[in-house]
Amino acid sequence: MSTIKSLKKDELLLVAEELGLDIPQNPKIIVLKNLIESSEIFETDKEFLQSVIDGVLAEKAAKIEQEKFKLESERATKIEQEKFKLESEKAKIEFEKIKLEQLKKELELTNAKCKLSPAQEKSEHFESVPTDIENLIKSIKTLTIPVPSNTEAYNLFFQSLEKAFKTKNVEDKFKAEILLNMLGEKVGNLMIYVKQIA
Numbered sequence: 001m002s003t004i005k006s007l008k009k010d011e012l013l014l015v016a017e018e019l020g021l022d023i024p025q026n027p028k029i030i031v032l033k034n035l036i037e038s039s040e041i042f043e044t045d046k047e048f049l050q051s052v053i054d055g056v057l058a059e060k061a062a063k064i065e066q067e068k069f070k071l072e073s074e075r076a077t078k079i080e081q082e083k084f085k086l087e088s089e090k091a092k093i094e095f096e097k098i099k100l101e102q103l104k105k106e107l108e109l110t111n112a113k114c115k116l117s118p119a120q121e122k123s124e125h126f127e128s129v130p131t132d133i134e135n136l137i138k139s140i141k142t143l144t145i146p147v148p149s150n151t152e153a154y155n156l157f158f159q160s161l162e163k164a165f166k167t168k169n170v171e172d173k174f175k176a177e178i179l180l181n182m183l184g185e186k187v188g189n190l191m192i193y194v195k196q197i198a
Contacts, residue, residue, distance in 0.1 A: 004037060144157065
């Protein structure tokens, strides 16, 4: 059971207000205590005074509890928000990791394709070269005079061959192969002709 002496200033103010006393502006604790103790209720109805004191203290305790609950609730909400934010950041990081792994896989795939491509290009090139040479041989044969049977006509044959090479823009690396293909068994005659000229 609380008495007037154990009350704090804010509690004394509330008791004085509940009793309907005339409170001066900014009173000190001693003034409030004297005001309550000199009141008629203090002298005549101690039980009522005690119930007012108990009511004021209960209300103050309820306010403190309410404030405490509010603070705890706000704190819990803040913690939950921080937790959610952290989980969201973790999820974002995981997503970025997955994206990075995907990019790595794509890069590996591209590198593998690049490594295969030169090999494929070479094989495709080698596959297409014979058909290109065959086509060139056919077109050169069409553009040149037939291979002569006597050595005196070789000069004219080579002139027409050179013209055909220029017309078809034949690369130097293919010229010898085309010539040997066109001459066939007459290569022996060519060798003799070259020796005679030399």
